[in-house]
Amino acid sequence: xxxxxxxxxLSRASFTIVAKELRAEFRSFELIISTLVFVLIVVFLFSFxxxxxxxxxxxxxxxxxxxxxxxxxxxxxxxxxSRERTNDTLGxxxxxxxxxxxxxxxxxxxxxxxxxxxxxxxLPAFSVLxxxxxxPVAAQVTAVMLLGSxxxxxxxxxxxxxxxxxxxxxxxxxxxxxxxxxxxxIASAEATAxxxxxxxxxxxxxxxxxxAFDVIFLTAAWLFGxxxxxx
Amino acid sequence: MSATSxxxxxxxxxxxxxxxxxxxxxxxALRQLTLQVSPGEFVALVGPNGSGKTTLLRMxxxxxxxxxxxxxxxxxxxxDTAAIKRRIGMVGHFTMLYDELTAEENLxxxxxxxxxxxxxxxxxxxxxxxxxxxxxxxxxxxxxxxMRQRLAIARAxxxxxxxxxxxxxxxxxxxxxxxxxxxxxxxxxxSGGTVLMSSHGQNEALTLATRAIAMHSGxxxxxxxxxxxxxxxxxxxxxSAPAQRSPAP
Amino acid sequence: xxxxxxxxxxxxxxxxxxxxxxMGAAGYxxxxxxPTERSMGDIQRIFxxxxxxxxxxxIAFTITFVANILYLVNRAPKSDWLGVSSAEVGVAFTTVxxxxxxxxxxxxxxxxxxxxARLTTTxxxxxxxxxxxxxxxxxxxxxxxxxxxxxxxxxxxxDVPLVYMANRWFRTQHPAPVxxxxxxxxxxxxxxxxxxxxxxxxxxxMLILLRVRYQLEALRYEVSEMKVIADSGSRASN
Numbered sequence: 001x002x003x004x005x006x007x008x009x010l011s012r013a014s015f016t017i018v019a020k021e022l023r024a025e026f027r028s029f030e031l032i033i034s035t036l037v038f039v040l041i042v043v044f045l046f047s048f049x050x051x052x053x054x055x056x057x058x059x060x061x062x063x064x065x066x067x068x069x070x071x072x073x074x075x076x077x078x079x080x081x082s083r084e085r086t087n088d089t090l091g092x093x094x095x096x097x098x099x100x101x102x103x104x105x106x107x108x109x110x111x112x113x114x115x116x117x118x119x120x121x122x123l124p125a126f127s128v129l130x131x132x133x134x135x136p137v138a139a140q141v142t143a144v145m146l147l148g149s150x151x152x153x154x155x156x157x158x159x160x161x162x163x164x165x166x167x168x169x170x171x172x173x174x175x176x177x178x179x180x181x182x183x184x185x186i187a188s189a190e191a192t193a194x195x196x197x198x199x200x201x202x203x204x205x206x207x208x209x210x211x212a213f214d215v216i217f218l219t220a221a222w223l224f225g226x227x228x229x230x231x
Numbered sequence: 232m233s234a235t236s237x238x239x240x241x242x243x244x245x246x247x248x249x250x251x252x253x254x255x256x257x258x259x260a261l262r263q264l265t266l267q268v269s270p271g272e273f274v275a276l277v278g279p280n281g282s283g284k285t286t287l288l289r290m291x292x293x294x295x296x297x298x299x300x301x302x303x304x305x306x307x308x309x310x311d312t313a314a315i316k317r318r319i320g321m322v323g324h325f326t327m328l329y330d331e332l333t334a335e336e337n338l339x340x341x342x343x344x345x346x347x348x349x350x351x352x353x354x355x356x357x358x359x360x361x362x363x364x365x366x367x368x369x370x371x372x373x374x375x376x377x378m379r380q381r382l383a384i385a386r387a388x389x390x391x392x393x394x395x396x397x398x399x400x401x402x403x404x405x406x407x408x409x410x411x412x413x414x415x416x417x418x419x420x421x422s423g424g425t426v427l428m429s430s431h432g433q434n435e436a437l438t439l440a441t442r443a444i445a446m447h448s449g450x451x452x453x454x455x456x457x458x459x460x461x462x463x464x465x466x467x468x469x470x471s472a473p474a475q476r477s478p479a480p
Numbered sequence: 481x482x483x484x485x486x487x488x489x490x491x492x493x494x495x496x497x498x499x500x501x502x503m504g505a506a507g508y509x510x511x512x513x514x515p516t517e518r519s520m521g522d523i524q525r526i527f528x529x530x531x532x533x534x535x536x537x538x539i540a541f542t543i544t545f546v547a548n549i550l551y552l553v554n555r556a557p558k559s560d561w562l563g564v565s566s567a568e569v570g571v572a573f574t575t576v577x578x579x580x581x582x583x584x585x586x587x588x589x590x591x592x593x594x595x596x597a598r599l600t601t602t603x604x605x606x607x608x609x610x611x612x613x614x615x616x617x618x619x620x621x622x623x624x625x626x627x628x629x630x631x632x633x634x635x636x637x638x639d640v641p642l643v644y645m646a647n648r649w650f651r652t653q654h655p656a657p658v659x660x661x662x663x664x665x666x667x668x669x670x671x672x673x674x675x676x677x678x679x680x681x682x683x684x685x686m687l688i689l690l691r692v693r694y695q696l697e698a699l700r701y702e703v704s705e706m707k708v709i710a711d712s713g714s715r716a717s718n
Binding site for chain 3: 155158159162165166167168172175176179180182183186187190205206209212213216217220224225227228230
């Protein structure tokens with residue numbers, strides 16, 4: 001009876017944790033809804049502050065979109081690890097016979113999903129508000145969203161683990177994340193802008209750049225993330 | 232509530248602390264601690280608040296790394312860390328439960344993490360002896376202190392552990408809950424499991440102890456030894472406690 | 481338990497004197513010895529401090545990166561001391577670079593700041609390592625402080641080349657004035673000598689700052705150790 005059913009591989013443990021994170025969030029959607037509302041407010045505020053013409057909307061739109069996503073992520077990723085401190089559920093996870101990286105990977109994937117869900121609603125809203133034609137390039141835009149969001153989720157999850165151990169963690173996470181994710185902001189905004197130009201152009205150099213960013217930081221997370229979970 | 236049964240005998244797990252020290256900056260939580268716990272022992276850990284009991288338990292759970300010295304857990308025939316961790320059940324200072332999930336979801340999640348067969352029925356089966364079956368689908372957030380504690384104990388027993396590390400497990404339990412805990416521990420000890428349990432004062436479960444160690448300010452000050460007079464150490468500590476304890480706020 | 485009482489830094493007085501002389505000489509060289517630049521005039525002389533500061537900052541941050549990785553591997557407090565000392569020195573030199581940039585830029589370009597790849601990357605670098613130092617300040621337990629900041633330091637360092645590349649490509653598509661005018665744009669031989677001399681002087685300064693700051697960390701550690709001994713001593717006598 002004590003023999004395990006199967007060996008607890010990294011992927012299995014990660015997916016168990018992802019499932020738990022999703023189950024907890026999908027009960028109330030409180031994180032996703034709050035983040036969505038926040039992002040929409042930011043998008044509206046930009047238009048109040050600048051009152052852009054149609055041409056300006058098209059030009060500044062992509063940058064705006066990605067800044068909003070970054071701001072949203074820097075608030076949304078905060079509870080990822082700080083929530084695990086209240087009842088020391090992080091201790092329970094570390095106690096379990098799983099690879100410590102599974103904890104990071106599981107949360108990373110879950111955060112990635114949450115971010116994508118926010119973007120799923122944000123993109124059509126953005127398309128309408130700023131009159132940008134996303135439908136013709138939907139597939140390519142999706143690719144950019146996936147790559148950019150993965151980079152944000154990776155760095156954000158690691159930095160959430162970092163910030164949750166310090167004082168002033170609510171301020172610290174955006175402070176750490178925003179400068180570090182500047183490359184993702186540039187690459188994603190540029191790639192999105194290319195797709196919205198006339199004619200739409202998929203700038204492969206930015207795509208490759210995003211892939212490189214994701215690979216580098218996923219590897220760094222795998223190599224060094226475990227140290228963040230110690231006591 | 233019936234006692235959680237542990238059928239079959241459990242391969243004993245031994246713990247060894249060699250000159251273990253744990254420091255947080257200039258705060259010394261454990262100093263030069265050397266301790267051997269053999270399989271099947273039921274060790275009571277007594278001492279005032281801040282004496283290092285929680286740190287010692289967390290170190291035995293491999294959650295805390297020593298600043299110096301060595302902590303070793305071994306089971307005959309098991310080498311790798313994951314296999315050893317699978318055999319540890321812990322009730323900590325915090326509940327280690329997810330408030331935003333139901334009782335059943337919590338147990339099912341941990342059953343999956345511990346790679347147990349049939350996680351759903353396993354989880355439900357664990358709830359019954361704990362008297363939580365009727366609240367299985369309720370969020371843990373709605374539970375009382377005593378109910379959370381019972382769930383935490385059920386979770387510790389879930390994967391049929393060989394070692395129980397208990398940090399004041401009786402805290403918050405009502406009389407029924409305490410009786411259930413005592414019966415569970417009694418069965419666990421009978422099947423050969425090892426227990427390291429900290430307690431603030433005397434309670435039912437302490438009568439099960441085969442050995443007692445007392446701690447003060449991070450040091451081991453008394454050890455009845457295996458087969459020694461555990462009761463005496465416990466009573467001695469309880470008697471000297473009022474003088475040591477700082478005035479209540 | 482015994483503590484190694486640290487002596488003062490051997491030869492510090494002589495080193496500081498030598499460094500002061502070198503820096504003075506470098507300043508003199510930059511202001512009077514180097515020939516006046518053809519197009520920008522005397523303001524260009526800031527370049528002799530601007531550029532070496534940038535290189536030295538980068539060297540300092542590389543030292544921090546290596547120290548961070550060393551700490552994660554061997555958990556030796558000395559690696560942590562080196563990491564934080566080098567990071568602070570790096571931030572100091574980066575500040576110099578960010579201040580001299582606009583001082584140079586204003587007369588030449590008419591604006592205080594140009595969004596070229598190099599300066600923008602320097603700014604992000606500066607912010608990231610200030611965050612490194614801030615993070616340390618917000619963590620109390622020394623071991624957690626060292627470990628967590630080491631991981632952040634690794635991420636920050638890996639990020640910098642990516643920041644630079646992103647900015648470079650961005651600037652090829654959206655050109656902006658380039659501050660340095662490119663080091664490859666021919667420097668007269670006398671200028672190269674002055675540049676080298678300033679670089680050596682600034683490196684000397686960096687090494688002294690690093691050594692003194694490292695010593696400060698070592699002393700702090702020693703004080704902490706003494707507290708522990710004092711505590712256990714007082715307990716034994718109770």
